Amino acid sequence: MRGTLLYIGQRLVLIAVTTVLVSSIVFLLLHQIPGNAFLNETRQTPQALAAELHRYGLDLPLQSQYVNWVQGVLHGNLGESLVNRQVKITPLLVRETSVSATVGFFALLVTVGLGLLLGVVAALRQNTWIDYLASSTAVVGYSIPSFVIAIFGLLVFGHYLYLWTQGTFYYVPGWGKLEQIPVPALALGLPYASYVARLTRASMLETIRTDYVRTAWAKGLKARVVVVRHALRNALIPVVTILGPLITGIITGSVVIENIFGIPGLGKEFVTSILARDYNIVIGVFTFYAALVGLANLTVDVIYPILDPRIRY
């Protein structure tokens, strides 16, 4: 137990370091780009521009700007928006993260739930039409990029079924209704669900042939107990190892999906702020993503030894 806590502590420090590092790299790169957020403001006098630059500390030499930035990051302060005056970035991004996380959570549910279901059924019915159907569905699902599924989903629910569903699943301006989640979550989760299904099937086929599963049958356990408690429990171990990269994939995928569906999350903010040259927000989003990916992977690594007691930190 103490070992685990120590391990988590170390990982958290590492995540903080990585986050600052990512933030720094993005900071330095963005400052190489000519131009600034105030270029498109009309009727701008040189004095007014100088005042703006001074207000955000952009007239300081790069080194001092950088030191100020890193100090801010370490205190959880990502500065102010350059476009929307006085909007503090940290609380803004926290709010948007919770929107993204909700969609991401349901996408993960789709991925894991559907993936496991298809994989287990295919493995248990190996080489029957059920297996072929499940497996080919998985291949198709894996081959279609999520933005294609997203557009297809829009077409179906926003057009063909619009009247029938009374627009329930379609994005109407304003976000926050639970009914709006399924379609983007499906679009985001489906390709990865196929991946999980394929991995689960292979993994299950291996475990149902193991000696300990034979032991479980020989004990006279019920089929459901043998399959779930003995075969699936062990088959999950390799599946969990890909959960980290998978969550990362869902996070990156959300940039596209949020823009297609107009979901006011981190991914939408990312694109909007780039277009507006709101560099402070851009760096902030990167910083958040770095921390999120780190935390997601840490969560997976903490779950891992619960599934496999042979692993101890």
Place this chain on the structure above:
Amino acid sequence: MQDLKVQFFVSGGTVNAVDGVSFEIDRGEIVGIVGESGSGKTMTALSLLRLIPEPGRITNGRILYGEKDVAQMTDEEIREFRGNEIAMIFQDPMTSLNPVLRIGFQVEEAMIAHQRFSNKQAKERVVPMLQRVRIPAAKDRVRDYPHQFSGGMRQRAMIAMGVSNEPSLLIADEPTTALDVTVQASIIELIRDLSRELRASVILITHNMALVASLCNRVIVMYAGRIVEQGPTRAIFKNPQHPYTWSLLRSMPRVDEKEKERLISIKGLPPDLGKMPPGCKFHPRCKFRVDRCFTEEPPLDEVDPGQRARCWVLMKNIANPEAQAQT
């Protein structure tokens, strides 16, 4: 068991892993099954529980347990039967326990699966069961995982699982092959003692003829999916009639043997079960074969009261087997 046949349907043909095996086990009896690897011992044992793995299948025969035919049972009947009436201990305790479940739980669920004990009784019986198989500090170790156990301790846990429902037949498939020599004797002793206490029959599958001699009432010798000889242990050890049994016994080091070179090992390999030779399946390796052995398979005939052998010649008809075997 009558005329059991287990076939594997693999690409490239059918493999007869077990072909026409019949035997009986009486209550309280310890029967040894011996034979080289691949002779069908494990498949014979697994068919008693209807646990033949894919792509194998029981294609013939009846497995009568009392009045009931195992082959005809419904899924629920066979489930209730497994582990309850017949329990099996497998060869490799390293891989036969579930690595992610606690030892105590794995014993407990074996009891919960059957009607014999209530859930509460099952829970309470776990530690006594582990003590009964002589796992030291059982109380502290019930919550351990298999990887925290040594090979010998894991096999003890397997045995605890096996006997937890007080089955009337215990099958031990090479229970010590995968273990350290130092713990082998104590595991065998444990199986013997427990079977006596439970008045259970035992099928002991092994390579070890010395073990058979010291433990079993009867022996079944298998070769290429068939029984080639069976009978009371004493009779078989004193007067083996099948050349294969004879060679097995001759290849066994004995304390009273003076000259080392008199140990004879069996030359050659057992046949590929997909491409079985005609006639007696042992003839390619047999030192005593006659013309008839190449074309006709001998039946498993009674050679002495209670002893049967599958051979045209029989060892009792050979004047000086030692000399002939050396050639």
